[in-house]
Amino acid sequence: MIQSAQIPPAIERENFLPYALPMIGEEEIEEVVDSLRSGWITTGPKVKRFEGAICDYVGTKHAIAVSACTTGLHMALAALDIGPGDEVIVPTMTFCATANVVVHLGATPILVDVYDDGNIDIQSAKASISSKTKVIMPVHYAGQACNLEEIYQLARDHNLAVVEDAAHAIGNHYRGHKIGSDSLDELAKGLPRITVFSFYATKNMTTGEGGMITTDNDELASRMRILSLHGMSRDAWKRYTSAGSWYYEVVEAGYKSNMTDIQAGLGLHQLKRLDGFVETRQKYAAFYDAEFAKIPEVSTPPVHQDRDHIYHLYVLRLDLEKLTIDRGQFIEELKEQKIGTSVHFIPVHIHPYYRDNLGYSRDACANAASIYDSMLSLPLYPKMEQQDLIDVVNAVKHIVAKYRR
Numbered sequence: 001m002i003q004s005a006q007i008p009p010a011i012e013r014e015n016f017l018p019y020a021l022p023m024i025g026e027e028e029i030e031e032v033v034d035s036l037r038s039g040w041i042t043t044g045p046k047v048k049r050f051e052g053a054i055c056d057y058v059g060t061k062h063a064i065a066v067s068a069c070t071t072g073l074h075m076a077l078a079a080l081d082i083g084p085g086d087e088v089i090v091p092t093m094t095f096c097a098t099a100n101v102v103v104h105l106g107a108t109p110i111l112v113d114v115y116d117d118g119n120i121d122i123q124s125a126k127a128s129i130s131s132k133t134k135v136i137m138p139v140h141y142a143g144q145a146c147n148l149e150e151i152y153q154l155a156r157d158h159n160l161a162v163v164e165d166a167a168h169a170i171g172n173h174y175r176g177h178k179i180g181s182d183s184l185d186e187l188a189k190g191l192p193r194i195t196v197f198s199f200y201a202t203k204n205m206t207t208g209e210g211g212m213i214t215t216d217n218d219e220l221a222s223r224m225r226i227l228s229l230h231g232m233s234r235d236a237w238k239r240y241t242s243a244g245s246w247y248y249e250v251v252e253a254g255y256k257s258n259m260t261d262i263q264a265g266l267g268l269h270q271l272k273r274l275d276g277f278v279e280t281r282q283k284y285a286a287f288y289d290a291e292f293a294k295i296p297e298v299s300t301p302p303v304h305q306d307r308d309h310i311y312h313l314y315v316l317r318l319d320l321e322k323l324t325i326d327r328g329q330f331i332e333e334l335k336e337q338k339i340g341t342s343v344h345f346i347p348v349h350i351h352p353y354y355r356d357n358l359g360y361s362r363d364a365c366a367n368a369a370s371i372y373d374s375m376l377s378l379p380l381y382p383k384m385e386q387q388d389l390i391d392v393v394n395a396v397k398h399i400v401a402k403y404r405r
């Protein structure tokens with residue numbers, strides 16, 4: 001008990017601090033109400049406007065609004081004709097959706113390892129390429145851009161299409177180019193290239209549920225748009241306007257993945273505030289970085305000089321050898337101090353479906369498995385206040401001091 005004097009006290013908060021919360025303003029609320037009053041509650045003029053705004057913001061020729069990033073990734077692979085017998089390279093450190101959509105099309109996801117920063121390990125990707133490999137799906141993990149140079153080099157060497165899972169990366173840059181921008185085509189040199197963003201409730205900007213596909217490829221864009229609305233011929237949504245006609249043709253057995261005007265109304269206003277959100281996240285992350293750098297039992301997210309990090313997630317790593325508790329207990333201790341956390345992600349290859357059906361051992365992606373054991377995502381979002389950040393830091397300090405080995 002002599003030591004206890006050195007342990008800073010547990011923090012005392014009145015309210016639980018969730019790990020993520022959206023920032024919805026009055027403008028968003030009014031825009032949604034306007035949709036409800038107007039009668040345009042499904043895909044309509046606001047979706048068109050939102051797509052146009054994304055084209056301008058990202059710098060791309062085509063933007064296709066969809067019901068989720070998941071359905072966008074699905075449309076991307078479907079438009080690339082991915083099906084039975086094909087293999088798609090997916091980093092294991094991602095949300096299950098990235099791999100699930102490959103399975104939905106009858107193809108096989110090949111799960112590969114990641115670097116310490118959580119982004120796809122190019123050697124692991126290279127080693128898994130076979131004559132069946134058609135696509136590589138890098139994930140800009142936590143909001144830090146992947147090393148696109150080496151990814152597109154690999155894609156060019158093996159003639160692969162690239163579908164970037166940019167669920168965490170709207171508003172981020174790679175070497176000065178916005179993620180999803182057509183200006184990154186110089187890396188692709190003519191290879192099919194598609195980017196998909198997520199506007200899920202916890203993401204850097206939200207439409208509740210929603211996603212956006214970008215590409216500069218006319219043919220793929222047209223096909224994804226048709227596939228996302230039952231396979232009906234172009235601009236089928238116009239059939240309910242004076243400009244439209246009752247007649248349409250189904251040219252493919254498509255899907256139902258369109259976005260609604262209610263979602264797009266949210267998105268139009270969230271997009272205007274996105275750069276401000278990102279700035280706040282980066283400022284908060286810098287505060288965490290400075291504070292956690294003083295604690296030898298934890299390490300801060302790795303960053304790279306040539307890339308931006310927009311901190312969709314702030315992933316703290318625990319040095320388990322210096323602590324007497326594991327990550328799960330660490331999370332429980334934070335919860336006791338009313339701090340919410342999450343884990344991003346349980347590597348896909350560890351989930352029973354993938355482990356049992358595709359035969360992955362835990363060590364098949366050893367780095368991801370080891371990162372998984374030691375990581376947790378701390379609360380980081382624009383709605384947090386200075387005191388919330390201080391509470392998180394002090395809660396971590398308390399636990400580390402209490403369970404220092």
Ligand SMILES: *Cc1c(COP(=O)(O)O)cnc(C)c1O
Pocket residue numbers: 068069070071094095097098139165167168197198199200209210211
């Ligand atoms: C959130 C997320 C998705 C899925 O996004 P939805 O919009 O919820 O479908 C896909 N990939 C990653 C990496 C994600 O974090």
